[in-house]
Amino acid sequence: MTQKQLKLGAFLSVPGNHLAAWRHPDAVTETDMDFDWYMRLAQLAERGRFDTIFFQDTAAVGGSDKLARGDLTRSKLCRIVKLEPTTALAGLAVGTKHIGLIATATTTYNEPYNIARRFASIDHISKGRAGWNLVTSQIEDEAGNFTANPHMAHALRYERAAEFYDVVAGLWDSWEDDAFLRDKDSGRYFDPDKVHFLHHSGEHFSVRGPLNVSRSPQGRPVVAQAGSSEPGRELAARTADIVFTAQTELDDARAFYADVKGRMAKYGRHPDEMKIMPGFSPIIGRTMEEAQEKFQRLQDLLPDDVALSALDRFTRGMNIEQYPLDGPMPELPDTNAAKAQRDLIMTMARRDNMTLRQVARSVSAAQGHRMLVGTPAYMADQMQEWLEADAADGFNVICNYYPAPLAEFVDQVIPELQRRGLFRTEYEGTTLRENLGLARPANAFALRRAAE
Template sequence: MHNRKTMKLAMMWFAPGSHGAGWRMPGAARSTVTNFDTYVEVARKCEEAKLDALFFADGNAIQPTPLIEKRDKAAEKFYRAAIIEAMSVIPALAAVTSKLGLIATGTTTYNEPYTIARRFATIDLISKGRAGWNLVTSQHENEAQNFGFEKHMEHDERYVRAEEFFDVVTGLWNSWDTDALLQDKENARYFDVEKVHVLNHKGKYFNVKGPLNVPRSPQGRPIIVQAGSSGPGRNLAARIADLVFSANSTIEESKAFTDDLKARAVACGRSADAIKLMPGFMPIIGRTEAEAKEHYLQLQSLITDEQALIAISRFAGGVDLSQYPLDGPLPELPTVNGAQTRQQIMIETARRENLSIRQIGRRFAESLGHNLVWGTPAQVADIMEEWFSQGACDGFCILPPYFPRGVDDFTGLVVPELQRRGLFRTEYEGRTLRENLGLPDPVETKRVMVEA
């Protein structure tokens, strides 16, 4: 099958599951954070299903830290309080897989470019060209305080810093030409000095000499993943991203977002095919429609009001929503310094559907604004086919509601249906993540800022 005619699929790892109440379901694994065997099992299932990648979300703080500090019992409902560091997980998984791409999150706000460049270049070599870097600028004030800062850097400045950060990282990755490492024993030449380059970067945020001491990987450099959907986020993604992860709840939203990002990429001197749009997609699956509906309703019944409030509190701009009637409307909210697009989705969804605080909280607790569907494997495949065939996306980042069933249902029931329809591969096309995603070799792109 040709890459351009088949959708791309990545499995998202939000331990202990992507649905806020999934971890409470009968049969949900208790070991998704602390038992590495679970990670290995999921990775192998994804590879057996020929998925493009296993994608690890990550962060550097517990969201309801202020509640923990006050010993508020509501904090106990936050299901993502415990996660392990993604960049340490994926090289271990590279040893037990051979084709599956492995994507980890790394922040540009609380890291140094040389460190990120070295770690991901090493992972890309270990995995033989299967690594991806999910470039984020971080969302939470709590993260700033874990790195010695009183306040989180302002939203737009974070993206300016991220641009320079990316340029330094890619400059370091370009330190070594493909054939620079000689290991010529006869002539005592370990490397070709003409093919290793000193960066000498001097910028607003970073001064980095280089070169990197890790040679080039089989795919040139790791895949770049980006999830920003604000104006600055879209500009950054258009210039640098190979894969964009987004939250689009309707086909119309996703089509508009995809068209906009690809147009911005073209304005940056790139091909529209050089950037893959893969929105989050949470399928709740049953072998019959009745079973799928029952599965969905059971999940929804386990969401508590405290969970609903915590799910939207980080988009409230410091407003304490617990002081408002749960069955009343969202109050006016100041713009947050973190996830501005997700806040906008929350506000617009609540207004469009006339949702109360409780209702929009439950909506975000279930899927954080991503597209949640329930149905049989064929019904789920119908929705995916419609989005893909209408140009609303190039594929999907699958959000399993909980482990292991979410992974098992999708890989065992939906993937075969997509394969029967000719919408997804039956064998990997290449050896590297870049090859399997159908991406061109990495090239430098013009910096063109498109008006938001």
């Protein structure tokens, strides 16, 4: 039996995932806006043979309302600016050769035609390495930037997202692979029988098409999805090639893995057509003691008010500062933002009998993801256990600051995984789909015509 191998994404949450790690003496804070640093990090991940880099995005400054009132002076101010990620991907494509390039673009505050065009273009520029992380906007601050008040309800956001995907996927099939003849002698630039108008008319969108970008090298860019709520899981089962998720316990991860993959059959999909990749933050030491010391050094940089701010988007007007920090974690209200993350926080708090201070500091450190603190061998042990237990197909590695922790992972953990036969030593193909082991999708219009 062939040994399963891990898929790895470098989740570049610049200038770092931990809310206070930008203060670390080794942290390069300019990684948030300096494109040269984006390129160095992408090339570092490529040296480690990562499948892809991955950029999160929000179209707003988190905590804008508090900032406008002058209430937000320290909290979360390390993560308020970044380069627009699809623009960055186009630049990174020319400085890398193998690594995948995935960025978030919301379905709540975009239009399908623009997104289809943007990612198809990146796929051409990169020769088949583009990926779109399909999300609905969680951050209610975004609504204020798009003439949307109040923020669209959670259920409606997912209803819109499902239709949004259908339009984008249809536009990506506007042209068959051999539609463009470019025949100078005959004067035929393209074959009119191989261009397809979408003529979509739905609840949220009316889009004629065709897309003014030819069919891309991968057939269509890879689609990632990050929702873990009930509608998010259903959308992932229907649409996603990659699922980026957050679980901290093996049993929870196994249950999520089985649930989402178990939904795929009703959409005519095989479980191997999706890679589920939980996130984790590594803190690597030569010994377990050294790793714990490095973790504590980061936590010592984190004031309680900054830690508490990590819960702001889950409070919906609730004054969480009225509760004693060393008292029980209060019940967070139902939210119109990140429902699954809110539920994970409350489950963790109840399970581990955590105080408000402990919850806030945990969320600030890992943003709801797993924190792995230990030696390279320990990291490899944990990743191997989850892979072999059908809890993950791979992982998104989310560093606390940059560049040192990513370099440590590439230079210390990757070789350990390779020694165990758990990770590639060379890229398998030239496209992201090939490296992920995913088939190139056929053109839907061509399939339909062939079946007639």
